[in-house]
Amino acid sequence: GENVEQHPSTLSVQEGDSAVIKCTYSDSASNYFPWYKQELGKGPQLIIDIRSNVGEKKDQRIAVTLNKTAKHFSLHITETQPEDSAVYFCAASTLGAGNKLTFGGGTRVLVKP
Amino acid sequence: KAGVTQTPRYLIKTRGQQVTLSCSPISGHRSVSWYQQTPGQGLQFLFEYFSETQRNKGNFPGRFSGRQFSNSRSEMNVSTLELGDSALYLCASSVTDYGYTFGSGTRLTVV
Numbered sequence: 001g002e003n004v005e006q007h008p009s010t011l012s013v014q015e016g017d018s019a020v021i022k023c024t025y026s027d028s029a030s031n032y033f034p035w036y037k038q039e040l041g042k043g044p045q046l047i048i049d050i051r052s053n054v055g056e057k058k059d060q061r062i063a064v065t066l067n068k069t070a071k072h073f074s075l076h077i078t079e080t081q082p083e084d085s086a087v088y089f090c091a092a093s094t095l096g097a098g099n100k101l102t103f104g105g106g107t108r109v110l111v112k113p
Numbered sequence: 114k115a116g117v118t119q120t121p122r123y124l125i126k127t128r129g130q131q132v133t134l135s136c137s138p139i140s141g142h143r144s145v146s147w148y149q150q151t152p153g154q155g156l157q158f159l160f161e162y163f164s165e166t167q168r169n170k171g172n173f174p175g176r177f178s179g180r181q182f183s184n185s186r187s188e189m190n191v192s193t194l195e196l197g198d199s200a201l202y203l204c205a206s207s208v209t210d211y212g213y214t215f216g217s218g219t220r221l222t223v224v
Contacts, residue, residue, distance in 0.1 A: 032211050043117075043203050043215035044156070089156060098168035099146045099210050103156040 002027040004092050006104025013080050014112055021107045023090035024072040030092040033073050034101070035064060038087045047088075048075070051095070080111045115139065117206050117216035125222045131192040134219045138185050138206030144168075145187040146213065147179060150201040159202075162187055194223045 003026040013019050025033075031052035036044035050057045050064045050073065057064050061080075066073040077084055087108050091101040118137040126132050138145050146161035146169075158171040162181035179189040185206070191198055199222050205213040 034211070034213070036215075041217070043205075043217045046212065046214065049211065091156075093210070095210055097210070098163065099144055099161045099205070099207065099213060100158050100169045100171070101146075101148075101156075101213070102158070105155050 002030055002092055002102040004090060004102050004104040006090050006107055008107060009105060010108045010110070012110045012112060015080060015082060017080055019075075019077040019080050019084070019109055019111075021075045021088055021090065021109075022072060023074070023092075023104045024070075025092045025102075026071065027092070027094070028071070029094045030102075032093045032095045033064070033066060034091050035062075035075050036089045036091065036103075038089065038106075044089060077109075080109075082111050082113050085109055085111045117204055117214055119202075119204050119216040119219050121219060122217065123220045123222075125224060126194050127224055128194055128196060130194050131190065132194060132221060133188055133190045134202055134204075134221070136187045136189075136204030136206075136216060138187070138204075139214060142206035142208055142214075143185055144207045144210060144213075145181055145185060146205050147187070147189050148203045148205065148215075149173075150203055150218070151199075156203070159189065191221075196223050199223045 034049035038044045063076045090104040144163045147159040161169040181187045201218040203218045205215045207213045
């Protein structure tokens, strides 16, 4: 089955700096890669997603890049703010095969003011 | 619009008991999936239902089961609870097989 590895497990950045989280996946059939943000006491919130026919997607301060050949994708957060502090999860699945997201282990991001 | 609603939010059960958790998806969403979140294993897929049919199942023992009703509401059941079943159980819904919205979860503690 699919296996998703996520690095780093913790990330501390100064407010205003950029944060980068990287994930690798094992199943070449995976073609959908969402990123979720989870705050304390809440469920994961979808912040951005990308399909394998696209190499990069941007939404304001958040961007995701995908390298299908290397089977890795990354989340980039620019101009970080204290409210970006949370746990971030990457995931992978195969569209058309029903929802079966395989999640990475998570990255705890702390933005220091 | 209303999000994914999970009830109850917190639950304490004794080993050997059984438990039923409920999930009301966003209106119009026909796909409902369940995940278990623990500090040790992270987020793990349990099963997914679409139009009352189970489409996918994760690697969990048969003690974990679920169902979906005609109004897309879903329930999951865990029988013969074990201490290791203590976790946050999350439900997610979507119109199709991407863009899932998660609920806030049910925190189950088995004592």
